[in-house]
Amino acid sequence: MKVFSAAMIMAVLSGVIIAQSQPTSRPTSMPATQPYGAEATSEVREFLDVFCRSMPRTWKVTKVEYVALLGGSWPKGQTVMVTLEHETGLIAVVRNGSPTRELRGGRIRMAFMIGSYDPPNLPMTSQLQKALELATWRNYAVFSMEEGPESVKEWPDWKKDALAAMKSTAVDEKIPYREFYARYKGTILPAVRAGDADEVAKLTEKFNESVGGKILYVSVQKLTPGEQDNWELLLNKCFADKMPNLPKIKYVDIGPKPHITFLDGFIFIETAHLSGGNYEDDIYITMAVKPLAATTQPASMPATQSATNPTTVPAITKSPSPATQPSDLVAVSYGEWSAPVNDLQGRLILKRTRIFNRTPIITAYLELKNVSNVANAMKLWLPQEKMKFRAVDDNGKVLPEMMLMYSGPVWDTLDLTLPYDSTLTFNISSSGAGVQANQAALIDISSSNTFTIPRDGQNYFLSGVIDIAKANPDRDGSARLWHGRLELPQTAIPLNGVPLDPDKAATIIQALSADIFGKNYSATEKALRLLSLIDDPCVIPVYLKAMDTNISDMKMAALDHLSQFKDDQALEGIKKGMTTQGDDIANCSTPGVAAQSADSIRYSAAIALSRSPHPNAKKLRLSFQNDPSSAVRSRVLQTFAKENTDESRELLEKMTHDPNDSIRDEALRYQNIRKATTQPATATDEMEQTNQPANKAKPNNLYQ
Structure with a gap:
């Protein structure tokens, strides 16, 4: 025994x-x-x-x-x-x-x-x-x-x-440090095998320029195996102003993958040795490189990074895997967990959920985790005003918070309960902000936490703070009332979409089409949001079918997306919107409501024509000048007022006699601008399908 x-x-x-x-x-x-x-x-x-x-x-x-x-x-x-x-x-x-x-x-x-x-x-x-x-x-x-x-x-x-x-x-395995190493090694390997030190140096210079000077230091040695191994130093170069303090680390034999260590603000990459003391391709590389940018779904790291001290990361990213099913179309970015505060941790999750007005809408989620050793539940009374957020670019520059006209439902105070050893994830976004056209993204959490991300080629990151004072009493029955200042580490905003898998594209679109034209309204809405994330012409037939329905919301969604395509079929879909009348709209309480819906659809068609890249779109815009809706005629006036052509001058003159007072006054104003300057009037293409912005920005000094 x-x-x-x-x-x-x-x-x-x-x-x-x-x-x-x-x-x-x-x-x-x-x-x-x-x-x-x-x-x-x-x-x-x-x-x-x-x-x-x-x-x-x-x-x-x-x-x-x-x-x-x-x-x-x-x-x-x-x-x-x-x-x-x-x-x-x-x-x-x-x-x-x-x-x-x-x-x-x-x-x-x-x-x-x-x-x-x-x-x-x-x-x-x-x-x-x-x-x-x-x-x-x-x-x-x-x-x-x-x-x-x-x-x-x-x-x-x-x-x-x-x-x-x-x-x-901590090194995020999804950040392509090993790919970076492999690219560099592949670039210099022929020269290393030839023992050409000058060529190794030239190729290294060229590679470093191509990646924006990410290499701070690099050493390359060539091994000639024999009874007594011979090492030849081919390159030993520092690109930084000061030589990085390189560590000396002894590793276990783990195979061909290079070792990666984050030390003193730089990434240390070192060739791993194989069994028997050999090295893959008989080459040994030591590199110090600047941190590279995270992917849209970074691996979690220790939650100690403060929201007040964002990390600057150059823009080298790894593309997401192609979508093989509809749900894959939503790009997701997971933030790091915060440091525990009074037994509570938190992080942000950002999802690119749809595109509206040619601007991706980012939905923000808050995830909370009860890490207490106490078996009793934890309660959290979370007023919206106790959460503050900020967005920064690659260089840590704070994006000004936009002051927009705000109209829509918002949540006030959430009464949350987190049982022992539990995690709670919930949507904290709202939908009251106007959507500015053709921006990189919009994040709408509340009227005081709305961010319009510009299309300037940079990466952007969102961080936040939850700050709740201690209550008296600090218990609700057996549950503790949480209090403290929880800093949510910065999270990459997913600005780029997920590409379609070519082999699965037809299956994905067929599945979405079935939901869009089914009888379940919730499934229709969800499928339309997912379809908006696809910018390939293969979706045009679905939107054309939507234009043939008698559902106003579906027609307006179709017009919003048909405007991006130069295809003749896309223009035909917009033409259908131009001729919409009240009789074409169903489920309206009165004929007057149906007529108003038809006016909105024709207005959306006018916007679609002003954006369409099709060469015949401009001629079609002129046909709206006699539309019975004053809003449609006003849109035509704003569009042509930007142009200094004979057509625009004739249209302005005609509009000065429009039966609508506002349109006549606007046409006269544009004429006076033209008389005062030699430059064409510049009508702003402001909020076109939602609220009008105040066009002011204020700095978000939450973290100061």
């Missing part, structure tokens, strides 16, 4: 089964023969190399081991477990006549979960301590637990130090 020691029994009870152990006093290299978790263990040691610099001298790393956790106090899954102990450590004592070891100092354990896992599953009534989720680092969820009286006393800032070390070594 197998006899279990007390230590083994305690390990089972706490949910820990050790699969492999490698004790060490310092985070140095691991044996290359480690069969499981080798790459993860190596990455954790990169973190420890930085973390140990802030560790008090009375603490040391006692174990770094590959572990299978069975649940209970810890999550269930595979992990790299790091054990740190205070110098007093385990003391040999005698209890009841038997020798044993007792923890007199302090111990900290950190579990870096590899792959999928189940969270700790202690019952709410359990008195045992439960591991807390500290952060997410390089796609590893990190759980931690303090043990012993000295853990907090001797090292009160260990969590803060750990998060700082994670941040400094």
Whole structure:
């Protein structure tokens, strides 16, 4: 019969089964023969190399081991477990006549979960301590637990130090650092094999120019294998004003993927060695590069980045995978988790949900996580005015908040409850702001948190703050009322759409078309939003079919998107909108309401013609000058007033005799402008289908 020691029994009870152990006093290299978790263990040691610099001298790393956790106090899954102990450590004592070891100092354990896992599953009534989720680092969820009286006393800032070390070594695997390395290596490899140092230098200069000077330093060496390996230095060049402080890190043998470490504000990339001390293609590269831009869905990193200190990132991005089903058309950007504040964490999720007035609409979601060890629920009374946001560009420049006329439903105060160990995600966007035409994006959270992103080629990021004062009393029954200042780290705004998979395009459009023309109104609305995200002419037949319906909203949506195409079919669809009358519209309470809907559709057709790239669109615009709707005629006047042609002058003269007073006055104003200057009048193409803006901007000084 197998006899279990007390230590083994305690390990089972706490949910820990050790699969492999490698004790060490310092985070140095691991044996290359480690069969499981080798790459993860190596990455954790990169973190420890930085973390140990802030560790008090009375603490040391006692174990770094590959572990299978069975649940209970810890999550269930595979992990790299790091054990740190205070110098007093385990003391040999005698209890009841038997020798044993007792923890007199302090111990900290950190579990870096590899792959999928189940969270700790202690019952709410359990008195045992439960591991807390500290952060997410390089796609590893990190759980931690303090043990012993000295853990907090001797090292009160260990969590803060750990998060700082994670941040400094965190590298988002979705950011193409390895692709960057592979591109550079592929560029110089022929010259390296030829041993041509001058050509390596020229190719490196050219490559660095092509990526906007991202390389700060690079060294290239060529290996000639033999009885005694011969290394030849082909390039050793610093492009920065000051030589970066390059680290010396010993790695485990993990294969051909280069090592990537974030240190001192730059990314350190180093060729990985293979088994036997060999290197792929007999080339060894060391690089220091500037941080590259995140993708639309960045991997989570330690939530320590303050919203007041955005990171500047150059614009090198990785395109999203092509859409293979309708839901894939929505580009999504996940922010990092904030630092815990009074047991609450938060992050932003941004979705590019539809395009209106040629401007993508970004829907903002807030995700909150209860990380408390207390079994009682947490309550949060969240007034809208207690949330403030700001948008910044690549260079950290704050985008002015737009003061727009605002009309629409907004939420006031949310009464939220987060049970023990729960996460809550909800939509915080509104729909009251006017949509300015042809912008990179619109984010509408509230009247005081609305941002119009310009089409200037830059990346933009959104961050926020939730600031709630402590209430008195601070409980609602058994639930605690949360208070504090929660800073939501900046999140990349998804400005670019998701391309269609050519092999799946027909299937996607067919599925959307079926929902659009089905009998479920909610499904129709959702499908129209998704269809708006496709800017390919393959959607024109769907919009033409929409123009043949008697549904006003569907016709207006079709006109909004047909205007972007130069295709003859698209122009035919716009022509159908030009001739719409009240009898063509169904589900109206009175003929007068139907006539008003028809006027709105013809107005949308006039806008579509003013934007259409089709060469015949201009002639068709003139046909609207006698439209019975004054709004349509006014739109024609504004469009032609921008042009200094015989046609526009004749139209202005005709409009000075229009039966509508406002149109006559506007035509006379344009004529007077032309008489006063030699330049054509410039009528502004303002809000065309929603509210009119005040065209003023005020700085958002929330963070000052």
